[in-house]
Amino acid sequence: MTKSGPFTGMQGRMLIAALLGCSSVIAVSATGAWAQQTDDGVIILEPIVLRADGDQPGSIVAMQSAGAGKIQTPFLDSAASVSVITEAEIKQRGAETVEEVLSYTAGVVTDQYGADDRFDYFKVRGFYPNAxxxxxxxxxxxxxxxEEAYAFDRVEVLKGANSTAFGVSDPGGSVNYSTKLPKTERFGEAYVTGGSNDRAEAGLDVGDNLTKDDTLSYRLTAKVRDGKSEYEASRNDEKFLMGGLTWRPTDATKLSVVVDVLDRDAVPGSGGFPIGTDFDRSEFFGEPDFNYRGTDRTTASVMFDHDFGGGLSVGTNLRYSDTASDFGYAYVSGNSGVGTIANRAFFTSDNKGHQLIVDARLQYDTYFADVDSRSLLGIEYSKSSQSETLGFGAAPDIDWVNPVYTGAPDSVPTITDTFTRQRGRAIYAQQDLTFSGRYIASVGLRHDWLDSTETNHLSGVIGSSDISETTGRIGLTYKATDEVSVYGSFAQSVAPAELGLEPERGEQYELGVKYAPLANRAIFSAAIYDLTKDNITRTDPATNLQSTIGEVRVRGLDLEAKAEVTPNMTLTAAYSYMDSQIVRNGTAGNEGNSLALVPEHSGSVWMHYLVDGNQTRGDMTFGLGARYVGGYEYDDANTASTGGHVMLDASYAYQVNEQTQLSVHVSNLTDMKYSAYGGLYADFYNAGREVSATLRRNW
Structure with a gap:
């Protein structure tokens, strides 16, 4: 419970806070009974503000996250930059993919490979993060x-090195998806969507209690889509089904089991366009009969939590997955130099894998003297196997003025055929100490053992690698007021390199300030950082062998705000500055260059406004967003680049009745076209304008 005076000049304070920066929080205010007696005996009650520690359904502002560790931490208390994208924000923006979910987040750049849909493409602070x-x-x-974004009810982006909590990763950051779980009340939604590229989609997310005492609940989530990409010879089909059960035998115990199946039948992308040309996105220079991207994955997850009382609790998460994926296509591999003829190549990939991973942790919360203590001790075990076969070979040339397709090849030469087994073990600890409610120290330590064995079926060579690495993290936070905190942190990361080489290591220093006004639901954060990654595998020019001699550095600034400005208006804003540099690279010509696919400037803003209904019509909401990504280099040699661009997105929703809503979402409103990746052998355009209309019913 916190004392505060009357709230005046709110707009001025919000403007000042916006200049400072931002992140994610929920604040609620209430009047209490802090009393002061005057000389004439009159008792004056001053306002007392209560801040809710939990998230509020339907809000874009999340007050707490796992922060830099595996302990849920209030926004102001965490000595780290953490962005939380809630389910409410995802629905406001109509985000369908993980890249779309992350596209309005500070420090995150998406879509570096344009309309290529093989993987989720995004970077955090200049590096590909672990998910x-x-x-x-x-x-x-x-x-x-x-990943299927409809399976998650929130996404957390932790910026900066953090192997101490989650294990192997790059220093840029990590992204954590939270699976939708059963609730203790009846709920549901069903929707149908139609849109660009012949898209037809339907989804369902329902749940209820199976027992009258709420001890057993279920949830069923499903999605089916039939569609295409921007060119005729394409597919974008999907079937997704997820079912979960949660058992709560007591108030202190909860067990959840979730099983989901993902089945995708899509295409890898257009295959690119000849460099220096300007085509409509509907043109296609691949092979219609050899253009596929399939995914078939089954996942089973178990989550268990028990509170022993007295501050002692235990939690365990387990997941098993069985995955098969493949893709094959013909792509533009360069200009032949003869008229309008483009060279092409075939590429194939076939992967099968199994993974078992389990994490168990013990947490003890206590209080002594004037110190709050939270201690966490955990272990992790993982085991996986993966077979990978890659094929590559020349494909017939094609005339881009008069394309003639030649059909699927009889075969594509195999260039890689490997089978990899990996076993990981880790032990980690985290200690949070809060002194006098103002000074917070957080220390984390983790040791990982990672054993890998790779069998090369082409050469018959069996290679192995054993990694034993310790990483640490320390953060200090000072809560200057009940609304403002400042922090500093140091963190390390580690990631495996090629077999037989030492792992790649990273570290980051960060300073930040956070603001969470008690007067309204809003959060603001600003952070500056300096991160380096060394021991990067590069070709040593002296020996012409692979060696851990590379080093890169990124220095930057992140600003972020999420605010419920009024009961009818919400705002999300972000800005990032990144100064990246290749310090050592083996190739002297690259040293001093910028990192590939890392823009110096990026920013975004999204505003959502509600117009209340009346007796003749229902509520209407309007959303408008802008995303800016500055120019960046296509490769580390900095031989080709793309310019900066602004993308606009929009949404509109009409509340037909209390349970039914009709909404329209438009991405890339102006149909802006640019080359997201290229300059080497082909250009790859960004995705064009996409419009969708959704009829949704909730209960």
Whole structure:
């Protein structure tokens, strides 16, 4: 409970706070009974503000997150930059993919490969992050399965090195998806969507109690889509089904089991366009009969929590997944130099994998003297196997003025055929101490053991690698007031390199300020950082062998705000500055260059406004957003680049009745076209304007 005077000059304070920066919080105010007696005996009650620690359904502002560790931490208390994208924000913007969910987040750049839909493409502070689901590693999204965003009720982006909490990762950050779980009340939604590129989609998310005492609940989430991409010879089909049960035998115990199946039948992308040309996105220079991207994954997750009382609790998360994915296509591999003839190549990929990962942690919260203490001790075990076969070979040339397709090849030469087994073990600890309610110290330590064995079926060579690495993190926070905190932190990261080489290591220093006004639901944050990654595998020019001699550095600034400005208006704003540099690279010509696909400036703003209904019509909401990404280099040699661009998005929703809503979402409103990636062998355009209309019913 916090004392505060009357709230005056709110707009002025919000303007000042916007200049400082931002992140995610929920604040609620109430009047209490802090009394002061005057000389004439009159008792004056001053306002007392209560801040809610939990998230509020339907809000874009999240007050707490897992922060830099695996302990839920209030926004002001965490010595880290954390952005939370809630389910409410995802629905406001009509975000369909993970890239769309993340596209309005400070420090995050998406869509570096344009309309290429093989993977989830995004970078955090200049690096590809590792992704996690419910705190358990999914690996690097680049090269992995595209996640289904409808399966999650929030996404947390932790910026900066953080191997101490989650294990192997790059220093830019990490992204954690939270699975939708059963609730203790009846709820549901069903929707149908139609839109651009022949899109037809339907979804369902329902749940209820199976027992009268709320001890057993279920949730069923499903989605089916039939559609295309921007060119005729394409598919964008999907079937997704997820079912969950939660058992609560007591108020202190909860067990959830979730099983989901993802089945996608899509295409990898257009295959690119000849460099220096300007085509309509509907043109296609691949092969219609050899253009596929399939995903078939089954996942089972178990989450268990028990509170022993007295501050002692235990939690365990387990996930098993069985995945098969493949893609094959013909792509433009360069200009032949003869008229309008483009060279092409075939590429194929076939992957099968299994993963088991489990995390168990013990937490103890206590209080002594004037110190609040939270201690966490955990262990993690993982085991996985993966087979990967890659094919590559020349494809017939094509005339881009008069394309003639030649059909699927009889075969594509195999260039890689490997089978990899990996076993990971880790032990970690985190200690948070709060002194006098104002000074917060957080220390984390983790040790990872990672054993890998790779069998090369082409050469018959079996290679192995054993990694044993310790990483640490320390953060200090000072809560100057009940609305403002400042912090500093140092964190390390570690990621495996090629077999037989030392792992790649990173570290980051960060200073930040956070503001969470008690007068309204809003959060603001600003952070400056300096991160480096060394031991990067590069070709040593002296030996012409792979060696850990690379080093890169990124220095930057992140500003972010999420605010419920009025009961009818919400605002999300973000800005990032990144100064990236290749410090050592083996190739002397690259040293001093900027990192590939890392813009110096990026920013976004999204405003959502509600017009209350009356007796003749229902509520209407209007949303408008702008995303700016500055120019960036296509490669580390900095030989080609793209310019900056602004993309506009919009939404409109009409409340037909209390339970039914009709909404329209438009991405890339002006149909802006630019080359998101290219300059080497082909250009890859960004996705064009997409319009969708959704009829949704909730209960």
């Amino acid at each position: 996690y689901r419910d705190g358990l590693s999914l690996g690097n999204p680049f090269g992995s399965v595209r």
